Amino acid sequence: MAHLIEPGLTMLVGSFAPAASHAVAVAIAFALITMLHIVLGELAPKGLALQYPEGTSLWVARPIKGFFVLFRGPIVLLNGIGNGVLRLFGLPPASGHELVHSVEELRLLVTGMQQAGVVEASEARIAARAFNFGDLTAGVLMTPRTEMDALPLTATREQALEYARSGTHSRLPIYDGTPDNVVGVLRVRDLFKIVDSTVPFDVRQFMREVLMVPESKAADDLLDEMRSSGRQFAVVIDEYGGTAGVLTLWNLLSVLVGGIVTADVADDTLEIIASAEADGTRELDGLTRLEEFEEALRITLAPEDHDDADTLGGLVMARLGHVPETGEEVEIGGYHVRVEEKDGHRVARVRVTRVPVTSQTEEA
Incomplete structure (x- = not known):
């Protein structure tokens, strides 16, 4: 390339043209190599992977695996040198946990994928809610005590059936004395068995054990506990031991998917x-x-x-x-x-x- 540039430079710098032509040629070659590296090594492959993610992943998986096996020694050596330099400055090497994406980085990735058309807007919204889910607590998501429907332990058959007819809840907390002393939960559909029954009624016959959680219980931990225990209803307890409210599995799932709309429940x-x-x-x-x-x-x-x-x-x-x-x-x-x-x-x-x-x- 230098000999192509030299005639033009001779008119400008005279006898310095040979040296100048080599310097200019190096600069031009470096710019071209950089451009090709960015276009062919990053932009084009990234665009291809975004358009055809599954096919691209399958096509490059084995070559990347072979590359890793072939150059594993140099990779380990360079990583060791880099970690040693960090230690010289009193900095700890990055661990495996620190090399993964943070929540903020994942949010940016999801936003970028949505803008590129890789994921739908609804999928991006669900992902965003999932990222925020762990920051929520039972106290934030619960139905407060002032809005809570409950049935006393001494309720008669008529009172229980009236709740079943007029209420919109599938489960009711049962309290002994005051709502601060919840002793169980009643599935409303269990009351259908006593509509025409003449057997003496006692709400204890239908009462089930209730899950008690503090207001500070993280939403993701509560969801795991409900799934593992098979329960769909929890009573939220405040710091003084009283009833702060109630929470259902439906409440938790609605937060994740943005509201489950039925004839009775709207987002x-x-x-x-x-x-x-x-x-x-x-x-x-x-x-x-x-x-x-x-x-x-x-x-x-x-x-x-x-x-x-x-x-x-x-x-x-x-x-x-x-x-x-x-x-x-x-x-x-x-x-x-x-x-x-x-x-x-x-x-x-x-x-x-x-x-x-x-x-x-x-x-x-």
């Missing part, structure tokens, strides 16, 4: 989105989880908001600093949240309205 996030009026105003349940609120309205709350509360009603109460009265409002994530209805001391319903842009500008 909470979709419900929030669909509830918007023409001007964007929404009326939401005070028990709406903050994660669902963020996802549906495409906002991100401050970390301290999640520390203060798990639900929208709880966050309103935390922001105000007292038990709110109907009509009080607070701004959350660029929205006015107004208390519309209360259930005792609990915020039952709120009205959510977007803060006008002009108001936000003036405040800024």
Whole structure:
């Protein structure tokens, strides 16, 4: 290549042309080699693998295995030298656990695969929920005690059948004295056996052992425990030993797949989105989880908001600093949240309205 460049350089640098031509030729050759290495060694193979992942994997598996066996010695030697250099600077060599992808890296990989069309949007959403699943706890996912349906241990046949007819739950916790003393769980379908029975009724005949878990129990650990024990219902206990709420296997699975929609159960996030009026105003349940609120309205709350509360009603109460009265409002994530209805001391319903842009500008 140098002899092709030299005539042109002679006109510019004269007698320095031979030396200059070699330097320019080296630079051009290096640029060409680098370009070919990137295109043929990375971009093109990566594109081929993304388009045909299974076929590409099968085609390159044996050559890569042979390459590893052939060059295993040099690979081990170079890794040893690299680890030795790290030790000289007082740094520990990377272990096998540190060489795997972190959760954040996996999120980026899934996002990139979705953008490339390798995975569907629904699959990417399930993967994202799975990455966050381990950060959730039983206390976050449970149905709180104030919303819990339960049956006393002294319930009569008529009371039990009335619960079965009017309720929408497949299982009911059984308590002795107060709901803080849950002693078992009843499958509603077991009550069908006593509809026409004349045998004296005792709820203990149908009661099953119930799983008790603390509020701090991680969602993934609880799912494993439910699967291994074959139970689908758990009572969540607070730090004082009282009943904080109840949790079902259905609740856990709904978090992973984004809401299992049936005739009676709708995806909470979709419900929030669909509830918007023409001007964007929404009326939401005070028990709406903050994660669902963020996802549906495409906002991100401050970390301290999640520390203060798990639900929208709880966050309103935390922001105000007292038990709110109907009509009080607070701004959350660029929205006015107004208390519309209360259930005792609990915020039952709120009205959510977007803060006008002009108001936000003036405040800024």
